[in-house]
Amino acid sequence: MNRFALAALAASLPVSLALEAAPPTKGKTMEKIPGYTYGTAAVPRSPSTPAELELMKKAVLFTADDEKALRMSKGILADQTDAILDVWYGFVASHPHLVHFFGRKSDGQPDAAYLAAVRKRFAQWILDTAEARYDQTWLDYQDEIGRRHTRAAKNRTDGVASVDVVSYRYMPLFVYPITTTLKPFLAKKGHAPEDVERMHQAWVKSVLLQVALWSRPYVPEKDF
Numbered sequence: 768m769n770r771f772a773l774a775a776l777a778a779s780l781p782v783s784l785a786l787e788a789a790p791p792t793k794g795k796t797m798e799k800i801p802g803y804t805y806g807t808a809a810v811p812r813s814p815s816t817p818a819e820l821e822l823m824k825k826a827v828l829f830t831a832d833d834e835k836a837l838r839m840s841k842g843i844l845a846d847q848t849d850a851i852l853d854v855w856y857g858f859v860a861s862h863p864h865l866v867h868f869f870g871r872k873s874d875g876q877p878d879a880a881y882l883a884a885v886r887k888r889f890a891q892w893i894l895d896t897a898e899a900r901y902d903q904t905w906l907d908y909q910d911e912i913g914r915r916h917t918r919a920a921k922n923r924t925d926g927v928a929s930v931d932v933v934s935y936r937y938m939p940l941f942v943y944p945i946t947t948t949l950k951p952f953l954a955k956k957g958h959a960p961e962d963v964e965r966m967h968q969a970w971v972k973s974v975l976l977q978v979a980l981w982s983r984p985y986v987p988e989k990d991f
C-alpha cells in the first residue's frame with residue numbers, strides 16, 4: 768500500500784479507532800505528558816555509550832549533515848504531529864494483526880485509552896527525534912522505549928492489561944511505513960526537493976538507529 772492509500776485509509780477510519788486528537792505537543796515545556804520519563808531519575812542508565820552510538824552511526828552512514836537535516840525537520844513537523852499520528856495510527860488500526868498489540872487481554876478489543884496515552888508520547892518522540900540530541904540521557908530513554916515494547920515493561924507505563932510484548936519481527940519492519948508516510952509532511956512547507964530528500968534520508972537513518980537500540984531488551988545482552 769502506498770502512502771496515499773495509507774492516508775486515505777486513515778481518513779476513512781471510524782472515530783473509535785482513529786482516536787481522539789491529542790493536544791498539540793510543543794515539547795517538554797508543555798504540560799507533562801503522562802509516562803514520558805525522558806531525562807528523569809526513573810529511567811535507568813543504559814549500557815550503551817555515546818562512543819558505541821558513534822560506531823552505530825557509521826554503520827548506517829549517519830553524518831553531521833543528517834543531524835542538521837533532522838533539526839531542519841523539527842520546525843516543519845512541530846505543528847503537524849497530530850496529522851502524522853492520524854496516518855500512523857490509521858495504518859495500525861487498519862490491520863488487526865498490528866492493532867492486536869494495543870488490544871485488551873480480556874476481549875482482544877483495542878484499548879482506546881492505551882492508544883491515546885501512547886499517542887501523546889509518540890508525538891513527543893517525533894520532536895525528540897528531530898532534535899537529534901545524542902547524549903547519555905537520550906541513550907537511556909532509548910533503552911526505556913525498547914523495554915516498553917517488550918515483556919520487561921509493556922503496559923506498565925499506562926497501567927493497562929494488554930498483550931505482553933510487541934513481537935520483535937514487526938519492529939524493524941515499521942521503519943518503512945513510518946518514514947515513508949512522513950515524507951509528504953516534510954514537503955508540506957515548501958522546502959526544496961533536495962532538502963526534503965535530505966530530511967527524509969536522515970529520518971530513515973535515525974529511526975533505524977533507534978530500532979537497533981530498542982533491540983537490546985529483545986536479545987541476550989552478550990549478543991547485542
Ligand code: HEM
Pocket residue numbers: 802803804859865866868869885888889892912915916920921922923924925933937938939940941942945974978
Ligand atoms: C519503527 C518502529 C517503531 C517506532 C518508531 C515506535 C515508536 C513508539 C514510541 C515513540 C512509543 C512511545 C514510547 C514512550 O513511552 O515514550 C511506542 C510505544 C508503543 N508501540 Fe511502538 N514503535 C515502533 C514499532 C512498533 C510496532 C511494530 C508495534 C506494534 C503494533 C508498536 C506498538 C507499540 C505499543 C503497544 C506501545 C506502547 C508500549 C507500552 O505499553 O508502553 N510499536 N512506540
